[in-house]
Amino acid sequence: MILKAVLFDLDGTLLDTAADFTTVLNTLLQQHGRPTVDYHRVRQTVSDGARAVVSMGFEQDIESPGFDTLLQSFLDAYAQHLAVGTTLFPGMAEQLTEIENRGMQWGIVTNKPARFTEPLLEALELKQRCATAICPDHVSNRKPHPEPIYLACQQLGVHPRNAIYLGDHRRDIDAGRNAGMPTVACRYGYIHDGDNIEDWGADYILSHAADLTPLMDQLTTLETTTQP
Incomplete structure (x- = not known):
C-alpha cells in the first residue's frame, strides 16, 4: 500500500x-x-x-x-463544557506533526455529532489542521457502516486502501474493514474491562499513541519492498 x-x-x-x-x-x-x-x-x-x-x-x-x-x-x-479537561492523548500531538511532516493528510471519522465535534476541534486548535471531520450529520449511516469512511476518503481524494483508520471500539474496526481500509485498534483508548481487542480483527494494534510513527515506518517499508 x-x-x-x-x-x-x-x-x-x-x-x-x-x-x-x-x-x-x-x-x-x-x-x-x-x-x-x-x-x-x-x-x-x-x-x-x-x-x-x-x-x-x-x-x-x-x-x-x-x-x-x-x-x-x-x-x-x-x-458548555467541551474542552475544559479534554486533551490529545499523550504523544498524539507529535504524531499529528509527524503525519503532516510526511506530506500526508489526517482526518476524523466519528459518531460524535457535529454540534460537539466542530467546536471541540476549534477549541483545541485542530480544526484548521484536520483535512476532514465526518460526523453522523454528514451521512445517512453511522459506523460500523462504511459510508462515513468512504465520504472521508472522497474528501481527502484517497482510496481506502491508501489510508489507515484508528479506533478504540469494535465498531471502528468493523467500519474500516467494511470499507476495505487497513485498521488499527488502540489499546490505550476506552476499552471495556474484559474486552479483548485481539478479537476485533484489526490489522494492527497500538498500545500507545507514539507507536503510530513506527507503524507508518513499517507500512512505508512494506510499500518500498513490494514495488516492482
Missing part, C-alpha cells in the same frame, strides 16, 4: 474526553440527588456514546420514561 492519509476516531482515539464527560455527568447526578460515579466507569462507557453514559450514571434504560429529558440536559451541559 501507499500510505497517503490517517483517519482517527475521536473520543478514546485522538482525544481523551473522559474527564469532561465525568464532570458533566456527575454534576447532573448531583442535581438529581443521585450518587456520583467514578472516572473509570465513565471512561469505559464514553465510546458507546452519550446515551450509554447517561444510562450508566442514572441506571436507567434508554427506553424508560424521562430518559430523553435527562439525555438532553446532559447534552446541553456538555456543549
Whole structure:
C-alpha cells in the first residue's frame, strides 16, 4: 500500500474526553440527588456514546420514561463544557506533526455529532489542521457502516486502501474493514474491562499513541519492498 492519509476516531482515539464527560455527568447526578460515579466507569462507557453514559450514571434504560429529558440536559451541559479537561492523548500531538511532516493528510471519522465535534476541534486548535471531520450529520449511516469512511476518503481524494483508520471500539474496526481500509485498534483508548481487542480483527494494534510513527515506518517499508 501507499500510505497517503490517517483517519482517527475521536473520543478514546485522538482525544481523551473522559474527564469532561465525568464532570458533566456527575454534576447532573448531583442535581438529581443521585450518587456520583467514578472516572473509570465513565471512561469505559464514553465510546458507546452519550446515551450509554447517561444510562450508566442514572441506571436507567434508554427506553424508560424521562430518559430523553435527562439525555438532553446532559447534552446541553456538555456543549458548555467541551474542552475544559479534554486533551490529545499523550504523544498524539507529535504524531499529528509527524503525519503532516510526511506530506500526508489526517482526518476524523466519528459518531460524535457535529454540534460537539466542530467546536471541540476549534477549541483545541485542530480544526484548521484536520483535512476532514465526518460526523453522523454528514451521512445517512453511522459506523460500523462504511459510508462515513468512504465520504472521508472522497474528501481527502484517497482510496481506502491508501489510508489507515484508528479506533478504540469494535465498531471502528468493523467500519474500516467494511470499507476495505487497513485498521488499527488502540489499546490505550476506552476499552471495556474484559474486552479483548485481539478479537476485533484489526490489522494492527497500538498500545500507545507514539507507536503510530513506527507503524507508518513499517507500512512505508512494506510499500518500498513490494514495488516492482
